[in-house]
Amino acid sequence: MSTLQIAETQFVTVNGIRVAFRRFGKQSQVPLLYINHLRGSMDTLDALLFNAIAKNREVIVYDSFGIGHTPKSTAAMAAIAAGFVVAIGVEKADVIGFSMGGGVAQILAWDYPHLVRKLVLAGTQSAIGEGVVLPPKEVLESAGANNDEPPTLEDMLRLFFFPSDSSLAIGRQWWNRIHERQVTGEERKGFLVGPGARSQLTAIFSFSLNSSNFDRLKDIKAPTLVTNGHNDIMSPTPNSFSLQQNLPNAQLIIYPDAGHGHLFxxxxxxAKHLDLFLGH
Structure with a gap:
């Protein structure tokens, strides 16, 4: 079975955009498509998480944003995701979106429902609406600062992990894991910087401030699992409860001593909780 660290990088063109992708794990009738967070790339994924998921199903990860073309809207990102799924011959997928990827996944689920069997929304939120809490101003400023440079370990610990000794220790282990993939002859793509990162921020803010996106939650028919840490400062944890309450068919899991990056x-x-949900 192929793993995240050694999976072959493949390419496909979607609407004139070159999309890089990797497929790995146990062959399954319905693969799992992962949509990444702000500034993330395939080379910054957590090998321990994705290899654990891949023991029971095929996993598909991809990069398109910031590589030659960065849409400034989540709707455009969702259109690329939909076109990508079709282009690689997948009729229907389970979809997990983390953080920014959760906004893209929501649009994918309501605009392209025929492509989505089940949906997982991790550390994300809907647009503004009843019960939705905006992140603190200093967090928004921090996320939008220094986008010409890759984030440091300290940046990611602050944004992704709960400020307890145990959580921060795990965060340092995660940081080491996301640097594991080193393939001979392949250029490593780290965190997105520059105009691409700023375009992603524009897309996130546009999605979050469009209240019609909150109203469309009711249009998501796919069974949904919502997950978060008990103290997410980027997508405040109460918003996960709001998602669960406003989606037609959703479950919610909150992890203790964890923050935005709870899945890591x-x-x-x-991976076990994901397998239970997707396999039920």
Whole structure:
């Protein structure tokens, strides 16, 4: 079975955009498509999490944003995701979107429902609406600062992990894991910087401030799992409860001693919960 660290990088063109992708894991009738967070790339994924998921199903990860073309709207990102799924011959997928990827996944689920069997929304939120809480101003400023440079370990610990000794220790282990993939002859693509990162921020803010996106939650028919840490400062944890309450068919899991990057804090447990949901 192929793993995240050694999966072959393939390419496909979608609407004139070159999309890089990797497929790995146990062959399954319905693969799992992962849509990444702000500034993330395939080379910054957590090997422990994704290899644990891949033990029971095929996993598909991809990069398109910031590589030759960066849409300034989540709707355009969702259109690329939909075109990508079709281009690689997948009729229907389970979809997990983390953070920014959760906004893209929501649009994918309501605009292209025939492509989505089940949906997982991790550390994300809907647009503004009843019960939705905006992140603190200093967090928004921090996320939008220094986008010409890649984030440091300290940046990611602050944004992704709960400020407890145990959570921060796990965060440092995660940081080491996301640097594991080193393939001979392949240029490593780290965190997105520059205009691409700023375009992603524009897309996130546009999605979050469009209240019609909140109203469209009711249009998502796919069974949904919502997950978060108990103290997410980027997509405040109460917004996960709001998602669960406003989606037609949703479950909610909140992980203790965890923040925005909860799925990286308990990767093996998260993979088990994911497997239960997707396999039920």
């Amino acid at each position: 804090q308990v990767p093996e447990l998260y």
